[in-house]
Amino acid sequence: MTSKGSVTWTKENLQMLLAKLKASIPEAERCFVYSKAQKSVDWNKVAFPPFSPAECEEKWKQILQKMRKIRSLTELITEAEDVISNPNQNKKIHPELPKKPSPPNALYFEENFTRIQEQHPEMSAPLLFTFTTKMYKGLSEEEKAPYVEKFNLANKEYKKKMLAFRLRYDKLSSRDLKNYQNSDTSDEGEDADFLPHKPPRNSYNLFCKEQKGIMKGSSKRSCMAQWAQLWGKLDPSVKREYNTRCSAMRLEYAKKMKSYAKIRKRTSAFIPGEPKMPPQSSNMIFYHNQMALLKDQIPDRRQRLAKASRMFKKLSTKEKEHYKEIMHDSMKKYWRDLQKWFDMLSTAQQQEYLKQHPNKCPHLTQKLFDAEDLHHLPSDSEDEDIEDSSSDEEDNMEWNEDGNEEEEEEENITFVID
Template sequence: MVSTKKRPAADVTDIDQLPLKKSKTEVSAGSSKQVSSKKSKNLSKIDSSLTAKHEEVHVPTNDDIPDWPEVDLVELMKRIEANIPQKDNLRYDSRAEKLNWEEISFGNYSATDCKEMWMRIQKRVRRFRLLKEVLEDAKLWVSKPWTNFYHSQKLNRHPNLPKRPLSTYMIFYMEKKDKVSKENPGMNMTAVSKCISEMYKNLPEKKKQKYVAMAAAQRKEYEEKMKLFNQAHPELASKVSKSKEPKQTMEIGPRKPMTPFKLFLMDKMNNHKNDSDFDRHAFTEKYKKQWRDMSDKKKVIWINWAMEEESKYQEELKDYMTENPDFAPAPVKTVLTKEEKNLVERVAGKPEKPPNSGYSLFSRIMLMSAEMKHIASKERMAEISRLWKSFSKEEKNSYQEQVNHMLDQYKLEYATYLESLPEDKRQEELLSNHPKRKLKVDKESKPKPTKKKKEVKDVQAQQPSDLFEGEPEPPPVNALQLFMKTFTSEAKNASRESEARRSWQMLPDSEKIRYRKKLHEIKQKYIEDYEKFLKSLTQEQLKEYSLQKNRKALGGSEGSDSDSATSRQESDSEHSLSDSDSDSDSSDSENSKNNSSSSKSSDSE
């Protein structure tokens, strides 16, 4: 018989104290409760902090309460209302920023005070809209349901309003846009627009008339449709009539001349425009390189053509302005660059002007030498000056002799060049070599003592006894010297000189202008006489004349230090340029003389 032992009954209290194994669901539920409790605690903390901050911001303080009298506050609002535009469509805060607070300010309140007060007021009033207020706008919208407040004026146009006609250029653009884009697949729209713009500019007038006629037809059709629209919608007629007229893209007046390169490019493009593989950008770059590498002889052909077109344009412009007195032409730049002008003159036989001194010749030679390329550009002239100063007097004279020979040769070649020119071109060439300077009227009454001595020496140096046989007497350098010459023909002592200068300073501006005009006439006559004098000389006389001028220049500079000659020449030229009584044409006769003699060459050594 198997004996069975019964387990002792466990106490209830012991069972409750035993650790129980929890199920997975119970564990997950418990953990989620803990997480949610933590989140709720954090959220409650955040809410409490935000509430505290919110309460801190909106707690009214004495500073926020407007302290102006009620009368002043009412006046402020009246002034703000008066400054709001009639058709205001901005937010209240944006409009407040754009108001002219200087106009709103009144009494003892500045613009800043008024603006700050309004900012404090608007914080205390309602700034949102009620449905009733929105309905008021909706009632107005019913009469024009095609509009949208948040759309631009262009999108809010009436659906039946006729579209504006295209301009002449836009018709041409719309016709060529797809074709140009197809021929140049990699080209962006900006480049396409530029390409079509160039095509339109180069379009002949006969072909352009086709697009002008199309634009006129569209304009006529638009006007007819507008009449019908205004009849159907008379309330919109006034608004439409106030709109701007389409801009006129057609050029008024004669066609402007083109530069030599543009003429060359247009000619080449016309030869390839019908090619299937035509790429305007590639062809332009190709012919730019061809133009740069072109010989001067071939380039002159296009330059002459451009000059002819420019002359033709000037004549057409005069005729057009005669027929249309109200026409104001836009300023047009010359079609030739400085290099192209020099090229034309060089091909026409104008000789290149040589250096005006031995130092200038030496500088030109050294700047082209290989050894100077290793020296910094800013230090080259200083190095050249140092080398020049280290030369002996004989070495400097050798350079000066070369310059004298070059000047003699230049004078002969320049005289031959002048003979080959027509009379009008000859006068133009002579005048172009005389630089003009603006008058400084405000400094006329303050001549410097150092300049007075220089002027006295100039007057004494220009005596008829020093002139070559047949050479015309040089005119006075400026209006002051002309006045001094007429004031006294025997101005031998310094007191008479100073008296003449005081009289000049006391002259009214009208009298000074009269002397300047008279001096200009004297100088023009001197230029003509001097030109005749040079033409009358034989080659031997011309050499003798040049030697005489050189001897005078060298004789006047004996005993001077050769190293400081250059700086002295520059100082003298600065005095003459800044002379308070100088005339705008004061250098005319001297420059004409320099082109035909070498008297200045020795001074600038």
């Protein structure tokens, strides 16, 4: 950054300019709009060596050109200070971030916009979009099919690109991998190129996959019926062999997935008898109860959850406090039961459990470690094992499906100092 006299404007110079400019604003004018307040700025008082008053004023005008101005002068200066101190805070989203595909109705709009605009030149763009959306809704399922298929293909490609993007920039979490593992991607090569091939879920699936290569030409339904009959007639020793092979494949898959996400592998075996953690909020307690009560009335899980959510919002403050008390009582009982169970473990099991659940250390009475030892325990915030075992929270809230896909939001760009 240089002024007209070719003197470099450093970050410190810019911060000094903004500080002196802010200090020069009279108290009575601090809430004036910038256009009015800056007219009374005395640039002789703002200027500092090696810059003249004119150079300081010119530099401020350059900064001002790159900022939105529907604010007071004080607010503009504060934002400029923040951006100079932390230039990355207002950056655009990453340029390589994959773009979400357009939904089917938007694809229909893009394809037919020109034709409909010619037919209705009097309509504005928003009205055209509304009109086209209604047209799309009026289409038959057969007419919608090409757009839906196009969207599904684009969406599948988008998810693969997002996994690749997060992997490339070290933003791939255990949740991403679990979603990938639990997804409906086929075992026949639809996996992302950079991820290991997904193995069959169990020994029966492995058997069916092998049979699929043998039985060709038959319908899927008839094949599945034949596979079920063949599997039922297999000798137990053969089934055990399939089970062993499947376990080995899944173990190898888990190791490879761990290397991609840098997930800390939990090597200890599951310790039976551990109490299950209850829901940790009052609304979750309410949802849990209502999901069970509404199961027969509303079979669809998502609709049932939406109904429970609406019901909770209508509760009075007193009723919500009641559920909060239930939640606190449940958690107290959980910690008491966990302590009893923990006391029954061997020393080695206690050590291993605390290593895997350091967040529970403050709640458990134990005399195994000095305080210094606990500092070396890994954080529970680290990524979890990617095997099929579910967490307490997942078990308690099995109806809470994957509805929270992360979305990157594009922030407003105020200005960037060149």
